Amino acid sequence: xxxxxxxxxxxxxxxxxxxxxxxxxxxxxxxxxxxxxxxxxxxxxxxxxxxxxxxxxxxxxxxxxxxxxxxxxxxxxxxxxxxxxxxxxxxxxxxxxxxxxxxxxxxxxxxxxxxxxxxxxxxxxxxxxxxxxxxxxxxxxxxxxxxxxxxxxxxxxxxxxxxxxxxxxxxxxxxxxxxxxxxxxxxxxxxxxxxxxxxxxxxxxxxxxxxxxxxxxxxxxxxxxxxxxxxxxxxxxxxxxxxxxxxxxxxxxxxxxxxxxxxxxxxxxxxxxxxxxxxxxxxxxxxxxxxxxxxxxxxxxxxxxxxxxxxxxxxxxxxxxxxxxxxxxxxxxxxxxxxxxxxxxxxxxxxxxxxxxx
Amino acid sequence: xxxxxxxxxxxxxxxxxxxxxxxxxxxxxxxxxxxxxxxxxxxxxxxxxxxxxxxxxxxxxxxxxxxxxxxxxxxxxxxxxxxxxxxxxxxxxxxxxxxxxxxxxxxxxxxxxxxxxxxxxxxxxxxxxxxxxxxxxxxxxxxxxxxxxxxxxxxxxxxxxxxxxxxxxxxxxxxxxxxxxxxxxxxxxxxxxxxxxxxxxxxxxxxxxxxxxxxxxxxxxxxxxxxxxxxxxxxxxxxxxxxxxxxxxxxxxxxxxxxxxxxxxxxxxxxxxxx
Numbered sequence: 367x368x369x370x371x372x373x374x375x376x377x378x379x380x381x382x383x384x385x386x387x388x389x390x391x392x393x394x395x396x397x398x399x400x401x402x403x404x405x406x407x408x409x410x411x412x413x414x415x416x417x418x419x420x421x422x423x424x425x426x427x428x429x430x431x432x433x434x435x436x437x438x439x440x441x442x443x444x445x446x447x448x449x450x451x452x453x454x455x456x457x458x459x460x461x462x463x464x465x466x467x468x469x470x471x472x473x474x475x476x477x478x479x480x481x482x483x484x485x486x487x488x489x490x491x492x493x494x495x496x497x498x499x500x501x502x503x504x505x506x507x508x509x510x511x512x513x514x515x516x517x518x519x520x521x522x523x524x525x526x527x528x529x530x531x532x533x534x535x536x537x538x539x540x541x542x543x544x545x546x547x548x549x550x551x552x553x554x555x556x557x558x559x560x561x562x563x564x565x566x567x568x569x570x571x572x573x574x575x576x577x578x579x580x581x582x583x584x585x586x587x588x589x590x591x592x593x594x595x596x597x598x599x600x601x602x603x604x605x606x607x608x609x610x611x612x613x614x615x616x617x618x619x620x621x622x623x624x625x626x627x628x629x630x631x632x633x634x635x636x637x638x639x640x641x642x643x644x645x646x647x648x649x650x651x652x653x654x655x656x657x658x659x660x661x662x663x664x665x666x667x668x669x670x671x672x673x674x675x676x677x678x679x680x681x682x683x684x685x686x687x688x689x690x691x692x693x694x695x696x697x698x699x700x701x702x703x704x705x706x707x708x709x710x711x712x713x714x715x716x717x718x719x720x721x722x723x724x
Numbered sequence: 725x726x727x728x729x730x731x732x733x734x735x736x737x738x739x740x741x742x743x744x745x746x747x748x749x750x751x752x753x754x755x756x757x758x759x760x761x762x763x764x765x766x767x768x769x770x771x772x773x774x775x776x777x778x779x780x781x782x783x784x785x786x787x788x789x790x791x792x793x794x795x796x797x798x799x800x801x802x803x804x805x806x807x808x809x810x811x812x813x814x815x816x817x818x819x820x821x822x823x824x825x826x827x828x829x830x831x832x833x834x835x836x837x838x839x840x841x842x843x844x845x846x847x848x849x850x851x852x853x854x855x856x857x858x859x860x861x862x863x864x865x866x867x868x869x870x871x872x873x874x875x876x877x878x879x880x881x882x883x884x885x886x887x888x889x890x891x892x893x894x895x896x897x898x899x900x901x902x903x904x905x906x907x908x909x910x911x912x913x914x915x916x917x918x919x920x921x922x923x924x925x926x927x928x929x930x931x932x933x934x935x936x937x938x939x940x941x942x943x944x945x946x947x948x949x950x951x952x953x954x955x956x957x958x959x960x961x962x963x964x965x966x967x968x969x970x971x972x973x974x975x976x977x978x979x980x981x982x983x984x985x986x987x988x989x990x991x992x993x994x995x996x997x998x999x
Contacts, residue, residue, distance in 0.1 A: 421894050441897040454895035458913050468899040515899070 372397040372432060372555040373418065373523060379426035380413055380579075387413050388424070389579045395572070397432075400549050400556045402570035404563055406602070410579040411559045415525050418557060419448050432522060447516035448525040451532065453508045455500040455515075462496040465514045486514045489548070506537050513545070517552065524549070526558040530565065542569055563603050567591070575599050597645060597720035600713055606650050606678070609687045612717070613646040615639060622646055622712070626682065630663040635709035636724075644723060647713030650678075650690040653705045655697070662706035663687070667697050681705065752975070756780075756968035763964050783969040787956065789949065793974070795862065796948035799937065800930035802866040803873065808923045810870070811877040812915075816907060818878065819885035837875035841935040844872070849939055861941040865948075868936045873926050880925075884918025885911060921989050928978055949974045 373395040380388035388410050395401050403411040416422040418429060420441035428435050436444050447468075455464050462483055463470075469479045487493045490510040500508055509529060516524055529545070530538045546569045549556050560566055566573045567587040574584040575598075583595040594600035600608050612625040615638045622638075623631045624646060638644075656662045665682040672678075672694070679689040681703060689705060697703060714723040755763060756779065757772040783789065818830055848868050849858075857864040888911055896906040912919075934950040941947050944955070953974060956967050982989070 419894075419898055421897065440902070441894075442900045442902065446898065448895065448898045450891050450895060452889060452891050454889065454891040456892060456896075456910060467896070471900040471905075515895075519899075 370397050370432075371395060371430075372399075373557070374430040374433075375414075375418075375427070376430070377427040378414070378417065378424050378429060380410070380417060380422065381425045387579050388417070391427070391579075391581055393574055393581065393584065395555060395557065397555055398553050399571045400546065400558065400569060401572045401574060402566035403557065403559045403574050403576060404561065404566040404602075405576035405582075407561055408578075409576040411561075411576050412527055414576070415448075415527055415557060415559045418523070419446055419525050420444050444523075445521050446523040446525055447519045447521040448527065449512045449516050449529045451528040453500075453512040453529075453532075455508055455511055457500055460497050460499055461492060461503070461511050461514075464500065464511055465518050467515065468519050482518050486518045489517065490514050505533055506541070509533060509541060513548070517548070520552075521554060524554055524556040526556065528560055529558075530560075531562075538565075545569065564605060567603065573603075575602060577602075593722070593724075594647075594713065595722050597647065597715040597722075600647050600715070600722070604649060604651075606688050606690065608713070609648045609650060609653075609685070610715075611646045611648065611685055611687070613644050615642045615644060617641065622714070624663065626663060626665070628664050631661065632663075632707065632712060633709045634712060634714075638714065638723065643717050645715040645717050645720075647715060648687070648707055649711065649713075650688040651692075652711040653687070653689045653707050655689075655691070655695060656704040656706040660706060662704040664702065664704055666702050667699060670697055670699055679703070749975075752968050752971050755964055756972045758965055760962070760965065779965060779969045780973060783966050784973060787952065787970060789952070789970065789973060791945060792947065792949040792952035795946055796931050796950065796974075799862055799865050799869070799933065799948050800927050802863070803869045803930040803933075804923050804927040806866060806870040807873050807877045807926050808919060811874050812881060812912075812919055814874075815878045815881035816885050816911065816915075819882045820890065833875045833878055836871075837879075841872055844868075845935055845939050848936070852940065858940060861943065862946055864940050865933070865936045868940070869930055869933050872936075873929055876929075877922050877926055880922040881915065881919055884915045884922075888914045917988075917991075924981075924985065924989065928982065931978055 371394045373393075375391050375393045378388055378391040379386070391414060393401075403414060405411050413422060417424050420436065420439060424437065429437055431444060431446070456467065459467065465486060466479045466483050469482060474482075483496065484493075487496060490513060492507070492510055492514060495503060495507060495511075500511065503511065509532075512529065526545070530541050533541060542565060545558075558566075558569060567590075570587060572584065573587050573590055575582045575590065577598050583590060583599045590599060590603050594603060597610065601610065613622045614625075615622055615634075616631060617640050619634075619637045619640045621631050621633050622644060623629050632646075663681075665687065667679055667681055668683070668686070669680040670677065671680075675692070677691040677693075677695055677697075679691060679695075679697065681687045681689060687705065715721065716723060754770070754772050757775050757777070758769070759774055759776065762769060762773060818826060818833075845868075852858050852864050852868070857867070892910050892914070893901075893906040896910045897903070901909060932950055933948070934954070937948050937951050938954060941951065947955075953967070953970055956970055961967065
């Protein structure tokens with residue numbers, strides 16, 4: 367992996383009539399990296415990907431691929447391959463013809479096409495299906511054909527538009543690994559759009575979180591988890607989602623008092639401005655049950671779900687606090703519990719702007 | 725039990741209505757085979773007594789039907805080709821792009837569908853006459869009929885194109901197609917059935933076209949079978965069996981084609997409605 371950027375997005379803007387879909391997007395994608403664009407539906411992640419492919423034109427800014435501005439380059443001259451959410455396989459062509467379509471368009475010699483198809487089919491395990499039409503394939507097989515159609519191009523950049531969202535859960539986990547393995551083997555740059563933060567976290571080297579057309583935060587997956595820049599990112603990354611409780615910093619600046627019955631106080635690992643209103647973020651997996659006499663959040667377990675490996679504990683009413691316990695705790699519904707958290711695991715956010723307070 | 729009776733009742737009603745609707749067609753066949761006196765007999769006979777199939781050959785020869793049908797064929801084929809050639813591109817654009825101008829165009833197209841041929845013929849006649857198009861009367865009819873039939877074709881084929889996901893063409897664009905290439909190599913083959921079926925329907929309509937042909941084609945050697953049939957019926961006509969024989973020869977091929985293609989036509993027309 368060299369440091370030469372493969373894709374540069376420089377203050378990219380996109381308007382649909384009066385709707386501002388992308389607002390000043392700046393992202394640099396190094397060659398050979400796997401980047402995930404993640405966000406809730408309508409955040410502009412697909413629009414950004416389609417702009418990269420050239421299927422949408424941008425209203426302002428510049429898109430560069432290997433240093434060359436491609437704003438006015440049609441899709442066919444950008445040397446990108448795209449895998450669509452619906453796979454978009456050509457229904458009137460066999461698997462072989464689907465995969466070799468791009469080669470046939472540029473009039474590659476017959477022998478070269480046959481060799482490439484055989485290669486890709488072997489990589490994806492599609493050898494027995496080459497003469498079938500897409501409608502005679504299962505969902506997973508269609509997905510592979512869509513991948514094959516991209517791989518055979520040997521492009522500079524792979525674009526994935528939620529490619530796994532039509533598969534069932536087990537297959538999705540399997541294909542996740544497979545796509546990442548393929549990426550590592552081929553070494554091309556990949557941009558992957560998903561609304562599923564687990565996919566983004568597990569597959570990508572670099573995650574870009576989008577919300578309403580704005581980049582909320584970008585960085586390595588774990589840095590987003592450990593130090594979210596905004597309340598939105600904190601709530602979006604991690605499953606189950608982070609608990610948020612209103613609160614106020616104590617007079618000493620070394621503790622925070624929560625807006626919960628009994629006004630529990632949690633010690634902080636750093637000194638904050640006293641009497642400042644804050645939103646307190648507590649990750650479910652960082653909360654634990656205090657059995658000794660250390661102070662904590664006094665509440666009751668309203669519901670307990672055990673999956674065997676972990677236990678989900680739903681506590682209190684408004685707001686409800688979710689706790690994930692990896693130990694098997696014998697807690698029954700309605701039982702009082704006291705929750706504690708390590709001071710350095712507490713996230714604080716500005717209630718107005720949502721920005722993280724560090 | 726009552727649901728079953730209900731179904732049977734509806735079925736009976738449907739068959740009855742169908743029979744009433746199709747009775748004139750039967751009457752045409754029956755009358756063609758009756759003798760002169762039987763046609764005017766009272767009460768009328770529903771099944772002709774003496775079957776005389778020789779009447780078809782006789783009518784074919786005396787009325788010069790080969791020429792008339794040839795003209796019908798020329799006009800129908802030409803109209804169909806023009807409509808399909810011009811209408812497919814139009815339908816594609818109307819299906820793929822969405823803005824105010826497209827909506828206005830669509831509205832105008834639908835409005836054209838409403839205007840009857842008998843109303844349009846006067847301005848068309850005057851215009852064509854000024855342009856000198858009436859010197860090529862069959863071509864003039866093709867043009868006029870193309871304009872008349874276009875909205876019907878465009879609306880049907882537009883529905884077909886709309887049922888083809890736009891992502892397929894986008895995939896083709898990324899794969900290396902130009903915009904026109906994606907249309908020709910992806911959208912067009914997938915819309916083939918809808919286009920074919922709509923074109924056949926246009927052909928059938930054009931084959932029976934009367935108003936424009938009657939008004940614009942003076943030369944009897946260039947007139948289609950519909951106008952020929954009209955010329956057969958004078959004010960004092962008594963040869964109903966011959967007129968019906970003429971009609972039979974004219975209609976039966978279209979009818980047979982429709983019955984043979986019926987299943988494909990229905991599936992072609994409804995395929996747009998399904999996924």
